[in-house]
Amino acid sequence: MSNKIKFFFQESWLLMVSSVVFGLLLAITDAAWKPRIEQNTIDRFNRLAGGLLTEAERFESVAAEPLAIEIGGKEIPVDVKRGLDGSGQTAGWAFVCEGSGFADKIRLVVAVDAAFEKMAGFGVLFSNETPGFGDKINITPAAGGFYQPQFIGAPVGTLTLTKSGDAAVIDAEIVAISGATVSSQAVVTTLNAWMVPIKEKLKAEGLLK
Amino acid sequence: MLSKITVSPAPHVSSKLSTRVVMGDVLIGLLPAVIAAGVFFRVRALAVIGVCVVSCVVSEWVCNRIRRRPTSIGDLSAVVTGVILAMSLPPAIPFSIAVIGSVFAIVIAKMAFGGLGSNIFNPAMAARAFLAASFGTLMTTWTVPSTVDALMPTISAANTSATTQATPLAWSKAVQKGQVEAHYINEQTSGAFWGKVGGCLGETSGLAFLIGGAYLLIRRTITWHIPAAVLLSAGVIALTAWLIKPEGFINPLLHLLGGGMLICAFFIATDPVTAPLTTKGMWIFGIGVGSLIMLIRIVGEYPEGVMYAVLIMNSLSPLIDRFCKLTPAGGTPHVK
């Protein structure tokens, strides 16, 4: 018996020692860089949301814990953030939502005005849509996209997608990117699924008048 | 079965049937469509065809030189690829893009696989797929044929210019979504037959392809199985959809005449290299192509499905050939 144990350690001591050493190495690296990684995520959100809500100077979560909101029949924790302007007044709201696109998930940063009635637009946090077609949802208004500006000022509620229409008119009708109906629809569907439940939850919690 | 085969010593009767003759016949078959394209889109169409043919032939010659093989441009297959590719392009296509497509067709889709007879995919369709992926907007911008007065309102897609016009099949999508009434589109059926609708060079006139197809059938350049299978299966699906919901789907006749259905049935799906060899295989292949075209048109997001239907079935053809292997005369050989 003791021979077996001895043999076991003879064969595997290197593996065990190096596992411990490597584990320590990783723990140190992770501890050193973790705050920076978390800050990057927050920065990216603030950059996108701040670009949409220009009056907001900073964003803070409405509650310590993310709100549990029922979306599409599932309880999903959503970290809704309040955008505050220089004088501490609410300038708008922003949150991250997720839906399925054409090839992969799409994750959007959505910003709405202080009364939660009109959208201030959306930005793409993550997408993997077809280059040249679906990835046109990523083109910001500043870069000359025609799809994203349609959401700036669009009413919070049910948006519909059309293939023909005037993209310059701001209403609940969103004109699709030609050749990328699925991606265009994915954004609309995601927004429809998330915006209203979040609004109701904020009202129910007394955060929104 | 055995009695039909005569085994005899030389001399044998030799036939003049060569690749060159077959391809020459296909070119003659395409002539009505070329003329029709010239009538509808004027010099522009002929220029596009010319550019495609010349760049296909030049690419083939260059490839032969690089591979140090005897020149194979004499078999005219590059010319046929060029004409069919041109037929599947919109008339307003920039010449540079037509050249890119032709080079892709010959160099990548044909010569890289080993030249005529070894290519898996129809070179013209593979090249069109590459162009559609690369230049989406340019490949779906349709000019109105010059013989048409502006009798139809233009539906402008969100980011294309206004001088273009949707094809009957793009309209058919609008019908399915309830944006346009079906009878309005069905009025275009005779237009699709004579050539008064927008589309690729080879999408406007059904008549031209019927004449060309008839010529190929009479010359026995192609057998009737694939065209029949394609048109029958597509027709049955279109008819079923139309009978179930006439206000939601366009006239099945327009489905058969419109888009690339006829050029596909007679000239593209019948490509001897990329289609199965046996009669049974041809039926399977044809039904596959026809059904996929209609599935893409009716269920899919694209208005037209010829290109992808042909490419998908091309990739299955070796499998179909394996599945439909003929029993050699004298029974299955004892192979272990």
Place this chain on the structure above:
Amino acid sequence: MSSQSLGKTFTAGLWDSNPVLRLLLGMCPTLAVTAAMKPALTMGLSVIFVLVCSNIVVSLMRNLLKPHLRILMFTLTIATFVTIADLYLKAFLPDMSAALGPYIPLIIVNCIIIGRAEACASKSGVLVSIVDALGMGAGFTLALCLLATIRELLATGKLFETPVMPSWFTPWAGMGMPVGAFVTLGLILALVSVITNKSKS
């Protein structure tokens, strides 16, 4: 070991046994991240880092390795350094990390690295292992950059996201898609074969 043979070890990775162009190893990142120069270069440098570190560690422990446990040790070493590289990108190059997605963690299963650990580092001294890792890594990076230059130029008309093509150029979006990767890689491999066959005869 003489400096001359060290030089040979280095150049072997660049051309004669270039992992991508001659050995056809590491095809997954080659096809997946070469749509543009920035991700290709990031991937290349990450692989150099992981390759050098794992070769050093494997070379140091080469006399202690038990034959039947060696693959386990290689994987453990490689996974550690890949995780460090992944964390580094997340912390300091977050945009690149988002663009590369799962392909950085996938370096763990990149056969170039385990291949070098097995073929070189577990049999040679530290110095040779480092030179070998640098050569192989540089060869990999150069091949990726070659592919990415062609693809980014044709797909977007840009290099490092800076427009370089004249204004009349129409971008070929297809080159940025998987089809562009396969076609470009195929043509480059053919060219490399032609050149090596010529130099042999």
